[in-house]
Amino acid sequence: MKACTMHPKIHDFIATDVSSFMDTCLPLDLAHRFSINSGVTLEGPSRSSDILSLLDSLPGSDQWQLLKVLDLEGCTGLKNKHLKNICKILLLKYLSLRNKGVTQLPKKIEKLQYLETLDIRQTKIRAFAKKSFFLPMLKHLLAGNKGSPSRNDNNSHGFEESPATVELPSGTRRMERLEILSHVDASNNVNDLIDIGQLLQLRKLGVILDGKKAGNLALLFKHIEELHGCLLTLSIQINHPATSEGTVPETDKLATLVSPPKLLQSLNISGITSGLPDWITELDQLTKITLSNTYLGEDAIRVFGKLRILRCLRLRHKSYTGTKLTFNTEEFHHLKSLLVDGCDITNIDFVNIGAAPKLEMIIWSFDSIDALPLSGIEHLPKLKKLELNGDGDMAAMRRIRDAHPNCPVFKHNSSHQREEAGTD
Structure with a gap:
């Protein structure tokens, strides 16, 4: 479990407990994702200034040495002095600096001898301060x-x-x-x-x-x-x-x-x-394969079709060189999700009953398509969701969807709609 919504009464109880544990001069709403001691995360409005004040106070407070979980994802304004202060929390087990403009880690990061998780995704860190790095x-x-x-x-x-x-x-x-x-x-x-x-x-x-x-x-x-x-x-x-x-x-x-x-x-x-x-x-x-820039041919699709319990297949940019993607009978027995994006594919065909019999979801993104892009979806007894992203006349596709026994959820986003969504 990565996150959860906390009932207000539970949040108030934890906040009260925090107030008795922490210095009274510190704000109770320590804001965005500040985790203490047991690893409970307090969700609140994003107030990076409060978190930075907290980090400034670390050297003068012995109580902060008990901290074990610190999630600073998305906190802005972090400076090297704050990172050095974090290196003084010697019992820290979990540290997330994800999604921030951090460019380097201090050399003293190795003082965190109990650290079990270091998350530096979506940061600008490209190398550790020391060539040899050891956290036991x-x-x-x-x-x-x-x-x-x-x-x-x-x-x-x-x-x-x-x-x-x-x-x-x-x-x-x-x-x-x-x-x-x-x-x-x-x-x-x-x-x-x-x-x-x-x-x-x-x-x-x-x-x-x-x-x-x-x-x-x-x-x-x-x-x-x-x-x-x-x-x-x-x-x-x-x-x-x-x-x-x-x-x-x-x-x-x-x-x-x-x-x-x-x-x-x-x-x-x-x-x-x-x-x-x-x-x-x-x-x-x-159970899951994701490909991009692999330039594979139809023979690779036949290999995937024989994988015993493959459930998810993602074909992304330049993963497949063909224009037609064919699913034959007695292939992809357990496939549930098919995602196609950025390939040269103009048609996907489910040849007969028995081709991907457990497929539940198809998401296909393309630039534009003239003819009916999907054929044989009536052979997919488990189909629940069909999403097509790109330009084209979807009237025929909607009629086929309406005739399907499951009447799967159908969603179509034009290129214009996708561009607008990307700028939100």
Whole structure:
């Protein structure tokens, strides 16, 4: 559970308890997401100035040393002095600096020897203050900027031109408790990739590599093989330099693994253009696949259709080279969600009864389509939601929806509506 709505009486009770625990000179409405001691989060109006006053007061208050959870997501105005004060909360277990203009972490961050979660997503931190970084209790290191692949016409292949995340620090192997490492840039040092293979508690791994450096991808997969007994989620992004129109960047051929990560449940691949790994057919636990900038053909769709319990398939920008996406009988037995965005696909066809029989939701985003874009949805007995985002005449689509036994929820957003939503 990431968040909850608190009943006013419960909030008042906690606020009263806070007032007896804290210095009376501090405001009770410590505002946006200030968490204390037990990890209870108080929701309130965003008042960054109150939080900054609080952080200024830390050095003079022994009581603040008991703090274990501090979530500063979205707080503006944080300065280096505030971060240094945070480093004095020696019992801190959870620290979130997410969604702020923080550009660097202080060297003294290593004083937080009990820290288990460090969340620096959507920040401007690109490197740690020290090349070697060690927090012995750290379990979750969350970094990177979440976003869709670029669809800029000046960047025809759609790749980001540089990694927008933090560099993986040296000596990561010493943090043996790491369970989540996502998303970090592991391009600069071969030893960084070797370190990843030593993290035998790792459940979730997100790595960004530089497409100009040959051999990194093969080395990464070699050390992923060492995590075959623990890894559940894997995300790999290859960042390539800009290429001319119609040119597909090349990546290393994917290695054959003797011991692939068979426990893998979620796989996200961006920028690997050398095809699917041959061991993907052995991933019996795989439930979710997300692809972008992979330039795959129809043969890959047939491979996905055979995955035993695949429930969610996301085909994003330049993931598929065909114009028609076909779902055949006896394929995608457990697929529930299909999301298509930024591909050249102009038609999706469910050939007959038995093609994706459990599909409940289709979300398809495109620029414009002339002909009826979807066919065979009458063969989808579980369909509940159909969303089409793009320009086109949807009258025929609505008639087909109305004739469906489930009468699934149908939503259409034109390009103009999508642009307006994006500016809200």
